[in-house]
Amino acid sequence: MLTKEYITELKNKGNGDLGYLVNGLKDNPSILYVLENMGYLPKNFDSSFLFPLLTHEYHKIRLAAAKNIAKINKVENLESLYQIFENEKDTSVRREIVSAIGRLRKKENKPYLFKILKDNDPKIVCQAIRGLLVFENDEDVKQNLEPLVNHQNEMVRTVIYKQYFADEANKDKPKSSLSHTETHSFLENVVVNGDVLDVLKYVPTESVHLTFTSPPYYNARDYSIYPSYKAYLEFLAEVFKETHRITKEGRFLIVNTSPIIIPRVSRSHSSKRYPIPFDLHPYLVDNGWEFIDDIIWQKPDYSVKNRIGGFMQHKKPLMYKPNAVTEYLMVYRKETTKLIDWNIRSYDKETTKQSIVPDGYETTNVWKIDPKFDKIHSAVFPVELCKRVIQYYSFKNDLVFDPFAGSGTVGKTAKLLGRKFFLTEKEPTYFDYMKSQAKPNILGEFETQFFWTMEEFVNHVLP
Numbered sequence: 001m002l003t004k005e006y007i008t009e010l011k012n013k014g015n016g017d018l019g020y021l022v023n024g025l026k027d028n029p030s031i032l033y034v035l036e037n038m039g040y041l042p043k044n045f046d047s048s049f050l051f052p053l054l055t056h057e058y059h060k061i062r063l064a065a066a067k068n069i070a071k072i073n074k075v076e077n078l079e080s081l082y083q084i085f086e087n088e089k090d091t092s093v094r095r096e097i098v099s100a101i102g103r104l105r106k107k108e109n110k111p112y113l114f115k116i117l118k119d120n121d122p123k124i125v126c127q128a129i130r131g132l133l134v135f136e137n138d139e140d141v142k143q144n145l146e147p148l149v150n151h152q153n154e155m156v157r158t159v160i161y162k163q164y165f166a167d168e169a170n171k172d173k174p175k176s177s178l179s180h181t182e183t184h185s186f187l188e189n190v191v192v193n194g195d196v197l198d199v200l201k202y203v204p205t206e207s208v209h210l211t212f213t214s215p216p217y218y219n220a221r222d223y224s225i226y227p228s229y230k231a232y233l234e235f236l237a238e239v240f241k242e243t244h245r246i247t248k249e250g251r252f253l254i255v256n257t258s259p260i261i262i263p264r265v266s267r268s269h270s271s272k273r274y275p276i277p278f279d280l281h282p283y284l285v286d287n288g289w290e291f292i293d294d295i296i297w298q299k300p301d302y303s304v305k306n307r308i309g310g311f312m313q314h315k316k317p318l319m320y321k322p323n324a325v326t327e328y329l330m331v332y333r334k335e336t337t338k339l340i341d342w343n344i345r346s347y348d349k350e351t352t353k354q355s356i357v358p359d360g361y362e363t364t365n366v367w368k369i370d371p372k373f374d375k376i377h378s379a380v381f382p383v384e385l386c387k388r389v390i391q392y393y394s395f396k397n398d399l400v401f402d403p404f405a406g407s408g409t410v411g412k413t414a415k416l417l418g419r420k421f422f423l424t425e426k427e428p429t430y431f432d433y434m435k436s437q438a439k440p441n442i443l444g445e446f447e448t449q450f451f452w453t454m455e456e457f458v459n460h461v462l463p
C-alpha cells in the first residue's frame with residue numbers, strides 16, 4: 001500500500017526508485033498521491049521523471065509535477081520549464097511554472113521572467129513580478145518593471161506603484177502633526193450643529209480613526225430634500241471626499257444605506273426605486289476609498305413595510321415585490337500602500353490588549369439585529385449595530401466620526417466603548433435632542449462639548 005512513509009523511503013534511497021514508481025503509475029490515480037507527498041527535495045534530486053508529467057493530460061498531475069520541480073533549484077531546468085509554460089493552457093499550472101522559475105533567484109532566470117511580464121493573464125504577470133522583486137536594487141529589473149505602472153491591470157499597477165513610486169509621491173502629501181493613534185483634543189467628544197460640509201472645512205487632515213454613518217435617505221424624509229438624485233449623490237460624494245481627507249491613513253469608513261422607494265406620482269405612474277448603495281459606490285472608489293466588505297443588516301419581517309401583500313392575493317408573475325428586510329453596511333478603507341498590520345502596530349501593547357474584540361463576535365456578513373424605534377428621530381441606529389462596527393473597526397481612545405449624527409447613537413456607543421467621538425448634525429431639533437440626552441449622562445455631559453453655531457465651533461478650533 002502507498003503511504004507517505006514509503007514515498008519518503010524511496011525518495012531518500014536516491015537510486016531512482018521513486019521515478020520508477022511514478023513512471024509505473026502514469027495512468028493510475030495514485031500518481032497524484034505520490035506527487036503530492038514527495039515533501040522536501042534536495043538540490044541533487046534526479047527530477048528527470050517529473051518533466052514528462054508536465055504534458056500529462058490531467059491538469060492536476062501537471063500542477064503537482066510543476067510544484068515538485070519548483071522545489072528543486074536548478075538553472076538547467078529553466079529552458080524546459082519555459083517551453084512548457086508557453087504551451088500550457090491551465091492558469092494554475094502556468095502560475096506554478098512561473099513560481100518555479102522565480103524561486104531560482106538566479107540572474108539566469110531574469111530574461112525568462114521579463115518575457116513572462118508580457119503575458120496577458122495578470123495573475124501570471126504578478127507572479128513574474130514577484131520573482132523579479134527578489135533582485136533588490138537591480139537596474140535591469142527596475143527598467144523592466146517601472147513601465148508597468150501604466151499596465152492595464154489594476155493589481156499590476158498597484159504593486160509597481162508601491163514598489164517604485166509610493167515613497168516619492170507620499171513625500172509631498174500634507175502630513176498630520178500627530179502620530180497615527182493620536183487626535184486633536186479640540187475634536188474629542190464634540191457635537192456641532194451645522195452642515196457637515198461647512199464644519200469639515202475646519203477639521204485638519206488625518207484626524208479621525210473611523211467613520212460610521214447613515215446618510216440622509218434621498219428625499220425620503222423631511223430632513224433630506226435634494227433637487228435631483230444626481231445632486232444627492234454628488235452631495236454625499238463631497239461629504240465622503242472630505243471624510244477621506246480627515247481620515248487617518250488606512251482607516252475605515254462604514255456607510256449604512258439601502259435602496260429606497262419614492263412613491264408614484266399617480267395611479268398611472270410607477271413608484272421608483274433608487275439603488276443608493278450601488279450608485280454611491282463608484283463615487284467613493286473614485287475618491288480614494290478602497291472597497292473592503294459588504295455587510296448585510298437583516299431586520300425581522302414584522303419590522304418592515306409589507307410589500308408582498310399585493311402579490312400574495314393573485315400570485316401573478318412580474319408582480320413579485322419581496323419585503324425588504326436588509327440594509328447594507330458598505331465597508332471601505334482609505335487607500336494606502338501600507339498593510340493593516342501597519343495600522344495595528346501603531347498602537348501600544350496595552351491599548352491593543354484593551355481593544356481585543358470580546359467573544360461572541362459575528363462571524364458572517366449577515367448581522368441579524370432588531371431596528372430601533374425612537375419617538376423623536378425616525379431613523380436611529382440600534383446600539384448593537386454601532387457596538388459591532390466600533391469594536392471591529394477601531395481601537396480604544398480612537399476618534400469616531402459621524403457626519404450625519406441624528407440622535408447621536410454613534411457618539412453614545414463610542415463613549416460606552418472607551419472611544420472618543422466627533423459628530424455633526426444639521427437639524428437643530430436633533431442637535432437639541434442629543435444635548436437633552438446628555439443630561440442624564442448618556443453622552444456624559446461634562447465631557448461632551450456642544451456647539452450651537454459654526455462660529456462657536458470655529459472659535460473653539462482656531463487658536
Ligand SMILES: C[S@@+](CC[C@H](N)C(=O)[O-])C[C@H]1O[C@@H](n2cnc3c(N)ncnc32)[C@H](O)[C@@H]1O
Nearest residue numbers: 195196223380381404405406407409425426427
Ligand atoms: C439617517 S439620519 C442618521 C441617524 C443616526 N444614525 C442615529 O442613530 O440617530 C441622517 C441625519 O443626517 C442629518 N443631515 C442631513 N443632511 C445633513 C448635513 N448636510 N449636515 C449634517 N447633518 C445632516 C439629518 O438631519 C439626519 O438627522
